[in-house]
Amino acid sequence: MSVEEKHAYALLEAKIDDTLYLSEQRRAPCFTSFLALEEQAAAKGILKQAHFENYLFYGGYEKSERAVLGIFPKEQQYSSSFFPITPLAFMYRQAYNLSHRDFLGALMSCGIKREALGDILTEPGRAVVFVKEELSAYITAQIQKVGNIGVSVSVLKNTDRLPPIKKPEEKFYTMASVRLDSVVSALTGLSRDKGAKLILAGNVFLNHQCRQNVSMHLKQGDTLSIRGYGKYIIGDYTGLTKKGRVKLVIKQYR
Incomplete structure (x- = not known):
């Protein structure tokens, strides 16, 4: 650590x-x-x-x-x-494309810390942001724009109709082995040595826990998060290439 x-x-x-x-x-x-x-x-x-x-x-x-x-x-x-959490709905014209990053940036530019904000769910024309209850009135009064796009903000009364959670995208990878350093190298495009440095620096989380053992082996269903790169789920092993490299399906969250 x-x-x-x-x-x-x-x-x-x-x-x-x-x-x-x-x-x-x-x-x-x-x-x-x-x-x-x-x-x-x-x-x-x-x-x-x-x-x-x-x-x-x-x-x-x-x-x-x-x-x-x-x-x-x-x-x-x-x-x-009992939880003091309020869902806020941000509405805007569907012609514009606003992302998770846009909403997070707008909120943090108002002096709101990341720890006061929960998930941010987006879809065309609407986003729902979960916030600590004591901040809901402040956010509703303060934010009229996200970037240069006008938005209206209100408390969401019914959470049955949330924006859909985005499904991970499946990709096929080949790698030397299922060791952590090898998988990180394949996912980031870095050399194995640089991938190992990411791990040793505490930037890689396996099943939501920081792991610094470069030689540990991953298995199907493992969740891997790499700071600065994204979140992944280890999928199916599909065999070996002619050169003996491991073929894996890996799901990536965008």
């Missing part, structure tokens, strides 16, 4: 300890900010060490990627209905 990762882990651990303490003192549910998948995996380990089980991760809808951690008093049943 790098110095930067140790620092991030210590901050997360302190955040969870504070949330546990507040929930116990107030005898009421308490919540963190939004956590990325890697942070959620680390949080589960921290809670396991604390022998605490009455918690829930929720991001505003089922199968969200970013999620808030809710800590509940031991005598209270946890429920997603």
